[in-house]
Amino acid sequence: MQTAFQINQADNVATALQALLPGPVQLLGEYTQTQITCREEVLEGHKIALLTIDIGQPVIKYGVVIGVATKAIAKGTWVHLHCITSLYDERSSHLDIVTGAPKDIKYE
Amino acid sequence: MVAKNACWPGYLRKNGRKGIRNKLLILYTVECASFVAKEIGRLTASPHVDVVGFAGCTDNEYAVRLLIALIRHPNVGGVLVVGLGCEYIQPKWLATIAEEEGKLASWLFIQQTGGTEKSIKKGTKLAAAFLQELQKTPQTSMYITDLVLGAECGGSDYTSGLAGNAVVGRLFNRLVSIGGTALFEEILETIGLLELLQKRGANKKAKQQIEATYYKALQYCNSTRQYSISPGNFAGGLSTIEEKSMGAVIKSGTQPIQGVLKVAQNPPGKGLWLLDTTPDPHWMQFGIANPNDNEGLLALAASGCQLLLMVTGRGNVVGSAVAPVLKITGNHNTYLHMQGDMDFDAGLALTGQKTLAELEKDLLEMVLNVAIGKPTKSETLGHKEYHIPYKYQTPGGSKAGCAQQ
Numbered sequence: 412m413q414t415a416f417q418i419n420q421a422d423n424v425a426t427a428l429q430a431l432l433p434g435p436v437q438l439l440g441e442y443t444q445t446q447i448t449c450r451e452e453v454l455e456g457h458k459i460a461l462l463t464i465d466i467g468q469p470v471i472k473y474g475v476v477i478g479v480a481t482k483a484i485a486k487g488t489w490v491h492l493h494c495i496t497s498l499y500d501e502r503s504s505h506l507d508i509v510t511g512a513p514k515d516i517k518y519e
Numbered sequence: 520m521v522a523k524n525a526c527w528p529g530y531l532r533k534n535g536r537k538g539i540r541n542k543l544l545i546l547y548t549v550e551c552a553s554f555v556a557k558e559i560g561r562l563t564a565s566p567h568v569d570v571v572g573f574a575g576c577t578d579n580e581y582a583v584r585l586l587i588a589l590i591r592h593p594n595v596g597g598v599l600v601v602g603l604g605c606e607y608i609q610p611k612w613l614a615t616i617a618e619e620e621g622k623l624a625s626w627l628f629i630q631q632t633g634g635t636e637k638s639i640k641k642g643t644k645l646a647a648a649f650l651q652e653l654q655k656t657p658q659t660s661m662y663i664t665d666l667v668l669g670a671e672c673g674g675s676d677y678t679s680g681l682a683g684n685a686v687v688g689r690l691f692n693r694l695v696s697i698g699g700t701a702l703f704e705e706i707l708e709t710i711g712l713l714e715l716l717q718k719r720g721a722n723k724k725a726k727q728q729i730e731a732t733y734y735k736a737l738q739y740c741n742s743t744r745q746y747s748i749s750p751g752n753f754a755g756g757l758s759t760i761e762e763k764s765m766g767a768v769i770k771s772g773t774q775p776i777q778g779v780l781k782v783a784q785n786p787p788g789k790g791l792w793l794l795d796t797t798p799d800p801h802w803m804q805f806g807i808a809n810p811n812d813n814e815g816l817l818a819l820a821a822s823g824c825q826l827l828l829m830v831t832g833r834g835n836v837v838g839s840a841v842a843p844v845l846k847i848t849g850n851h852n853t854y855l856h857m858q859g860d861m862d863f864d865a866g867l868a869l870t871g872q873k874t875l876a877e878l879e880k881d882l883l884e885m886v887l888n889v890a891i892g893k894p895t896k897s898e899t900l901g902h903k904e905y906h907i908p909y910k911y912q913t914p915g916g917s918k919a920g921c922a923q924q
């Protein structure tokens with residue numbers, strides 16, 4: 412079965428250990444549930460929501476706040492630049508969602 | 520506990536510190552002398568010879584302090600300084616410092632010696648004699664409490680925070696709990712984690728140092744308009760600097776932080792220390808903080824680490840002059856793909872084949888084997904990289920870890 416890794420019990424996201432497809436996912440590490448249902452494609456190394464995260468709520472990994480939800484995130488969906496933002500680096504929420512390339516500077 | 524009682528022969532230095540290697544350091548004092556120094560190293564053809572140097576002709580206090588710290592390093596038994604003859608850094612003075620440390624020491628000026636060929640001839644003769652002499656270096660019993668480990672990460676991917684750095688963090692917890700010493704750096708990758716780090720300060724002074732060092736790093740990021748996170752990190756799944764920071768900080772474990780060191784300062788006591796490698800603001804500018812991984816590795820060595828742990832995800836091949844580098848990857852595929860370079864596969868934590876606790880035990884065993892003398896993969900391959908940039912940093916600066924506030 413496809414797998415994701417939860418590093419801390421307080422986390423509301425886990426890291427995909429392979430590219431995840433919709434369907435059941437087995438959790439490894441310090442998991443708080445053995446399995447969740449993936450709702451959309453999540454690339455390897457990217458995060459999947461373990462719980463529903465409301466807009467403005469902290470996103471927690473390693474047991475610490477790594478950012479804040481900019482819209483409601485459904486359980487089992489992909490968590491990345493399109494739905495969370497850094498509390499420090501506001502530029503990161505303006506990057507290309509796939510390549511991470513900056514889109515905030517125009518070069519002639 | 521086996522590790523606690525492990526005892527092996529180390530090299531005793533006059534200052535009481537113990538080395539796990541007994542190296543001859545060939546040190547050049549300006550780029551103009553580097554060819555001759557490297558030729559002496561190459562012709563001497565010994566795994567115990569390392570060549571390092573500073574390229575600049577104009578003076579730089581940071582670089583000079585770093586060279587002095589390498590001369591005093593417990594893994595170094597002898598020093599041969601090669602200068603051109605008109606640079607700021609004085610080879611004779613460096614050789615005198617080595618001598619005062621009870622190390623074999625000599626120096627030459629290429630201009631005085633009569634050019635390339637004569638200098639190489641003179642240098643190789645001196646080096647060969649030193650290598651003979653080094654075999655008589657007194658040895659002493661060494662214990663895990665004598666070890667100072669340093670950790671660095673580079674070429675990271677998502678596995679670094681989950682496995683590679685996580686195993687190193689656990690090893691550091693263990694090492695510190697039985698009386699050893701550990702250093703970590705990469706303060707630019709602590710952005711977002713001030714509260715967490717400050718809480719770990721062992722005392723009021725340590726907490727103040729951590730805070731000052733953190734705000735200097737934040738000021739650096741703001742002034743360069745760049746956090747330590749790149750498009751490749753985002754594409755790989757990291758969403759914020761806080762997430763990247765925590766993946767890096769996890770390698771420091773969870774033990775109290777005794778204080779902050781500046782580059783070339785050695786820890787004044789046991790336990791876990793944070794090494795500040797960010798330049799101090801100099802003439803309203805910082806310069807470049809971390810040009811590459813080897814700069815960080817050598818900074819850790821200069822601050823007293825006898826053995827360095829390098830964590831990678833995507834793969835890295837480097838070693839370091841002065842201190843052996845043990846390479847750890849949290850990515851099982853990288854381990855298989857670059858097995859000739861990778862010493863340790865922490866990726867087994869993610870494949871489910873081993874637990875982090877088992878891996879911590881395995882890594883400790885590997886660390887002890889390297890300390891006893893078993894070469895790391897990078898040592899076997901002959902990797903001895905180094906990078907000493909111009910930088911401005913004042914040790915023991917007036918404002919604990921931050922010269923300008």
